[in-house]
Amino acid sequence: MKNQTSEDSIVGKRKNRLIIVVISILFLLLFALILLARNNHQFQDKIFEAALKQRVQLPRAGLGGEQNLDIVFCGSGSPFPDPINKRGQPCLAVFAKNHFFLFDAGSDSAAKLAIYRLPLQKLDHVFFTHLHSDHFSGLGEIRLLTWVQGKSSPLKVLGPNGTKRTVEGYKEAYFMDSTFRIAHHGVNALNPSGTTYQTQEIQISKEEKSKVVFEDGAFKITAFLVDHSPIKHAFGYRVDFGDRSLTISGDSIKHPNIIEFSKNADVLVHEALNPMMVKALEKRFDKLGNKLAAKLMKDILDYHTSPLEAAQTANKAKAKLLVLTHIVPPLPNALVERVFLREALKIREKDTILAFDGLHLRLPLGKKTILKGDFRP
Ligand SMILES: [Zn+2]
Ligand SMILES: [Zn+2]
Structure with a gap:
């Protein structure tokens, strides 16, 4: 033994x-x-x-065309910096036929568009939902990238009242930069027309409620009024291509126009702020003695939509997929994401997702499917 x-x-x-x-x-x-x-x-x-x-690869090919409505999230965050999930300020890329449009252009979007290898020389329109800086602050760098990738025509920018003034500011801010680059690389390489913008302000009265702002055959974009008071005006957009559709809420409180213009939409991209979490932030700032930050947290509660309200809107409109974006506050991990979605999932368990930067949705025409992909390298 x-x-x-x-x-x-x-x-x-x-x-x-x-x-x-x-x-x-x-x-x-x-x-x-x-x-x-x-x-x-x-x-x-x-x-x-x-x-x-x-x-280093060529820009992505095959987006849009005659058979697909393609959607790429190039910014699914808010003005809050997001160190963990890296959701950047709002930006949504849409491809249909030979068109490439952006809806909003927050400060991180130029880098995101380049990282996802989107064909920036083909970008023809940028639509602003409203003129809060997190929705336009990337415009200068986006225009620069389109130019150095070979775009030789003005970038078209459409948005509410004030868009012209904002774009003029970008023109002025980049004047010296454009001059230096043309002098260095030559006009044959960098066409000066690619440094310019063509701006249009969209006017919609309360009675009109909406306006078609772009149409090319079966591809149509309709701007509609939402309520992000005191911001005047703020728009949502509906994108129709053949039998497929996408609705973008922009920044707004829960609003009947969003329900109306997302009726039976394949995808509803809706902003979302979790009030319980923002109230907790307000308390935290208050405890730290940062009265200004606490006040700002309190103020933003009155002009956004909660995840629960966004889910109510999607249910009422019978939208197929609800994608929450403009996530406030930033979410550090998957468990906190569950907290963010808790109330929404009680009434809409399925077909509700959080957007992330790099999310690609493909809607093939003539089908019901929504294909999900990820453009992050
Ligand atoms: Zn806003
Ligand atoms: Zn915003």
Whole structure:
């Protein structure tokens, strides 16, 4: 019995020694690899070449066309910085036929559009929902990217009253930049017409409620009034292409026009602010003695829509997929996302999702399907 026990302990010790030897060899190999990576130029060049091939590619082809309505989220956040999920300020790209349109252009959207390899030289229109800075602050860099990718015609910008003034500001701000780049690269490479804008302000009276702002055969965009008071005016947009449709709420309280213009829509992209969470933020700022931040948290409660209200709107309109965007506050992890959605999921368990930057939705014409993809590298 005693002999058996000592044999077991010898076998056990040998096993432990073997494990230690294997781990040591692995560490040595790893160390050797790190040394090689740090000192071998050939090895480093190979790594660089591989990264270059993966990162530098032609813009994505095949979006839109005659058969698909394609939607790409290039910003699903809000003015709040979002360090974890990296949801940027509002931006939604829409492709149909040979058109590429943006709805809003928040400050992070130029980089996102480039990272997702969207064909920026083809961007023809930018539609603003309203003139809060988180919805237009990326315009200058977006125009710059379209230009350096070969666009040689003015970028068309449509939005509510004040759009002309805002765009004039961007023209002025980028004047020196454009001058320097043309002088450096030459007019043959960078056509000066690509630095310009063509602006149109959309006027919709309360009685009119809505206006068709773009039409090309079966592809139609309708702007409609929403309520984001005191901001005058704020629009939502409905996009129809053949038998497929998308409605964008813009920033608004729960509003009957959003219900009306998302009737039977395939996708309703609705803004969402969780009041319980924002009230908690207000309390937190108050406790920290930051009275201004606490007041701002209190103020923003009165001109947005809760996830529950967005779900009520989607249910009433019989919208097929509800995608919540303009997420306030930023959500640090999947569990907090559940808290954000808790009340909404009680009345709309299915077909309710949170947008993320890089989310791609494809709506093939003549079908009922909504294909989901992810453009993040
Ligand atoms: Zn706003
Ligand atoms: Zn906003």
